[in-house]
Amino acid sequence: MTSKTLVVNTDLSHHLLSAIRSAAPDWKVVASKDSKSIQEDLEQAEIVLHWKSAAANTLLQNNNQLKWVQAWSAGVDSLPLSGLQQKDVMLTSANGVHAFPISETIFAMILGLTRKIHTYVRQQQEKNWHNGGLELEIHQKTIGIIGTGAIGQETAKIAKAFGMKTLGVRHSGKLVNDFDGMYQTEQLEQVLSQSDFVVITLPLTKETTHLFGKEQFRQMKDTAFLINIGRGEIVDEEALIQALRNKELAGAGLDVFETEPLPADNPLWEMDNVIVTPHTAGATEHYTERVVKEIFIPNLRYYLLNGIPQKNVVDYKKGY
Incomplete structure (x- = not known):
């Protein structure tokens, strides 16, 4: 049986990546901030952590498996919301880490x-x-x-x-x-x-x-x-x-x-x-840790059991 693919479109520390793999042991977990180097994985990904504009075309046009995107930011106004909604992709934000x-x-x-x-x-x-x-x-x-x-x-x-x-x-x-x-x-x-x-x-x-x-x-x-x-x-x-x-x-x-x-x-x-100040109010030494441990991994565990994430699910009609 071919394992499902989870793409982390950024570089993570070993302990955070290990925590994600432990939460989804039967999944193929790929991590890289270079979208081009993982294009094939992006085309097969069911879950993506960290939306990047460089991967937008691949995910929206070449991926028929995508079901859930976990954004890296609390605000999602910069994401192609209509495109994600048309593909019936669930979107969760990083609301709460800031x-x-x-x-x-x-x-x-x-x-x-x-x-x-x-x-x-x-x-x-x-x-x-x-x-x-x-x-x-x-x-x-x-x-x-x-x-x-x-x-x-x-x-x-x-x-x-x-x-x-x-x-x-x-x-x-x-x-x-x-x-x-x-x-x-x-x-x-x-x-x-x-x-x-x-x-x-x-x-x-x-x-x-x-x-x-x-x-x-x-x-x-x-x-x-x-x-x-x-x-x-x-x-x-x-x-x-x-x-x-x-x-x-x-x-x-x-x-x-x-x-x-x-x-x-x-x-x-x-x-x-x-x-x-240059749009830095949310910058913190704990940002990545909070996104992964407080939002993404709990959502991932819930998703694996129920087929949907639980926290910070974006309402496309409201835009947040």
Whole structure:
């Protein structure tokens, strides 16, 4: 009997690869980040861990065995969702592995902006001894978290340590732990008008594209800060730039942008009240370990018993 094929389209450490092989002992498990060198295996793969654009044509056009793809990222908007759906391929995301590093980045930005750390770094380079207008605290303030998945929940949990009031926005409006209030998307204005910090942790979908524009920035306090670690296209970047110039917002911490890399002539680079990071909020020393051990292997074991994965299954209609 010919064994089924599982392709890991990246290089893994020996212990992680061994753990996958132990979970699927009767399967042929192939691992390589070079899609060309494993093209024949990709054509026969029933399961693929780590979608790569270099392998897209092979998987979508030449593979009739493919049943499940485990994405390497939480966001799947860059994958050919319609093509995978047409082939009836199940897709799972890496949602959940980012909760610790991204929540840390969110508070690094909030604290950096309020305690003027970004200002002091610039002044240090200039050897300029000045208080930089330092006055703000985050204790007892209100934080609005737009998107209450794993990242949003971890952010709310940390916010509670600062005595902050936590407001969330989610489709259902159902309250979850560490939130003082929960609102539905159509009630977004109520959250924006109350919040001292607005944090976007949403995935990119048709519904969330340019969810934040001129009107939303006008609804926010002019003393409020915007933090976006979701996707750049959720924010109308030109509207954000104008809002910052017009002092409709106090500042912004941005890890994602409509165009990446952020063009050198983009005004956000030089704004004193903006922190720019290069889409690295989710980077962590534990990323690979978490994807494989906390998501993929449990999903693999469930798949081998039930024919479907269990965790983080993407709803193609929702786009996440």
